[in-house]
Amino acid sequence: MRLKLAAGNWKMNGTTAALSELEALARAFPNPTVDVLICPPATLLHQAAESVRETGITVGGQDCHAATSGAHTGDISADMLLDAGANAVILGHSERREDHGEQNEDVRAKARAAMDAGLKAIICVGESLEQREAANTLDIIGGQMSGSIPDQSTGENLIVAYEPIWAIGTGKVPTLNEIGEVHDFIRTRLERRFGEGVGRSVRLLYGGSVKPSNAEDIFGVSNVDGALVGGASLKAQDFSGIIDALQKA
Numbered sequence: 001m002r003l004k005l006a007a008g009n010w011k012m013n014g015t016t017a018a019l020s021e022l023e024a025l026a027r028a029f030p031n032p033t034v035d036v037l038i039c040p041p042a043t044l045l046h047q048a049a050e051s052v053r054e055t056g057i058t059v060g061g062q063d064c065h066a067a068t069s070g071a072h073t074g075d076i077s078a079d080m081l082l083d084a085g086a087n088a089v090i091l092g093h094s095e096r097r098e099d100h101g102e103q104n105e106d107v108r109a110k111a112r113a114a115m116d117a118g119l120k121a122i123i124c125v126g127e128s129l130e131q132r133e134a135a136n137t138l139d140i141i142g143g144q145m146s147g148s149i150p151d152q153s154t155g156e157n158l159i160v161a162y163e164p165i166w167a168i169g170t171g172k173v174p175t176l177n178e179i180g181e182v183h184d185f186i187r188t189r190l191e192r193r194f195g196e197g198v199g200r201s202v203r204l205l206y207g208g209s210v211k212p213s214n215a216e217d218i219f220g221v222s223n224v225d226g227a228l229v230g231g232a233s234l235k236a237q238d239f240s241g242i243i244d245a246l247q248k249a
Ligand code: 13P
Pocket: 009, 093, 163, 167, 168, 169, 170, 171, 207, 208, 209, 210, 228, 229, 230, 231, 232
């Protein structure tokens, strides 16, 4: 059985004052029955990890470099994330692909580094509105998967997040059928590439305008094992509604 996962991506939001939200979340869920992960900005990672130590909540990074160390001003390695208390890292988010020109092969190299360091890699895939309207969604997702997911992936070290770009921060959400179609496709591709055992054990998250009000429906879709949440993960109250829905799913 795949353990469900509620993951929060704080993106470039939050200073030390935001840690109170994390503390409130830990108080609200002393023993969550699903995995709960918060990925704050790197500046907060160590403090965030300390504040949830000995709770059921874990923390992760939002990106890492493909190298273990070296002359890469401003970058952070997977080992550094681990050292700061992370157990996972989001990779290939569409905002990184767009803002920093990250290509599938960059994401794959970063994922390799993350897995080598012992982090779980949450690899993001998703189509633009133009690609969806041109009926290219599955081709795009398939290409991103073969390009970004490394061969060493297992159910333990890989999580795939389907985030349609047009649904991120817009309040627009694909229909449940559309979500199901993509998640079933991702599952089938994973099974074909890694074998049924591994393919079935990888967790698949949906991301893009997930809120307490739509979470229950989304979590009822086949092959949706949780969510990667942006805006609604910033406030403990909103994220709690999503965790509640996942615990009941
Ligand atoms: P929103 O939940 O704000 O739409 O963001 C989704 C996302 O990009 C999570 O990585």
